Structure formats: C-alpha cells, structure tokens
Amino acid sequence: MRSAVVLVGGEAKRANGQEKYFFMYEGKTFISRLIGSLSQVVDETVLVARDPAQCTRFEDIEGVRCITDIRKGIGPIGGLHAGAKAAQGELVFVAACDMPCINPDVVARLFELIDGYDAAIPCWNKEMYEPLHAVYRRSALLAYLRSRGTRSLRGMVQNLRATFVPVQELRQYDPALRTFTNINRLEELHRFNASPDRGSGQKND
Secondary structure (H helix, E strand, O other), X not given: OEEEEEEOOOOOHHXXXXXXXXXXXXXEEHHHHHHHHHOOOOOEEEEEEOXXXXXXXXXXXXXXXXXXXXXXXXXXXXXXXXXXXXXXXOEEEEXXXXXXOOOHHHHXXXXXXXXXXXXXXXXXXXXXXXXXXXXXXXXXXXXXXXXXXXXXXXXXXXXXXXXXXXXXXXXXXXXXXXXXOOOOOHHHHHHHHHOOOOOOOOOOO
C-alpha cells in the first residue's frame, strides 16, 4: 500500500495570512490539484493540520483523512511525525500544500527508486534537496522521529539511509520540473499565473 501525507498546517505568514491550499491555479484550488494528482499513484491521502479547527476546512473533500499535529509548534517535523503515525502504507510520499503542480509520474518514479533505502529524495545538488517532495519508508521515519527531538528537515535527511535522485533524471517525466514549484506568497502566485510557460520548478531549501 502507498500513502501520501500533505502538510497543511503552516501559519501562512508569507501569504498575508491567507490559506495557501485554497490558492487558485488553472481553475482549481492547490489542495484539489494535489489530491487529484496523488490519487493516481497512492492508495490514501492524509492531510496533517495544526489543530481540529483547521481540519474542518477540508470536511467537504472526499477521499482524504485529516489529522492534527501530535507534537505542536515544531514545524514540518511535527507534521511528518503525525502523518507517518497515521499512514497505513509502509511507503509514504510527503508533500507541502503549496505545490500545485506535483507530477504523478515523478511521484511514481520516486516510489520505484526507494527500493531498499529509507527515503528517495530529489536533489538539485549536494546541498539542495526536496525533503517535502520525497518518498519515505514509514518505519524508518518513525524510528528516527522517536529517537530525536530535532526540528531540522536537513538533519533528518542526513540521518536516514536515503538515495538522492538528481532532478535532471526526472525531466523525462516532467521536462520543465514544474512538479517542484512552490508558491509561498500572493505575488508569486500572480507571477506564476501570468507567465506564458510558467517556467521550471522553484527550488525549496
């Protein structure tokens, strides 16, 4: 079984307090686009919100579960912990809610590439990778999160037995690497919607 975990619990400070998952792109909300893409390659999708009140924002979305952080106030690591505990699959694709162009073919390839590793993580170079667009082995993720209190995604990645997938190898599935585009601010959304080719992926730290 394959699972997906989507982190929706951010405070949206860089988006003027607006909820990024309800930003519109090509006539659909970010969250609708994400769920539609992921449904092609996973058996379940789990949304991780910061609290029960935020979960109510997704009550009308069919085919997903919404849970809340267990470890509060520690950012994406807290969402990963809750999502990994809730996921039913041993292999889990993790995504952020501000990525409206996730490509199901790229995700499927990451599931294939994890093989015997703890994680399959796209990378731009030795220092820049995509921990929130990656596939993890649930048991390894939980073992790490149980034993360490770090808030650092970088620290987590460096302590897992990961295979790092050069993004250039993924161009055969997504030539412009739009799958890695993340939109944090309203002005970025306006520019992205206005761009004729909508460019290549904007890299996450």
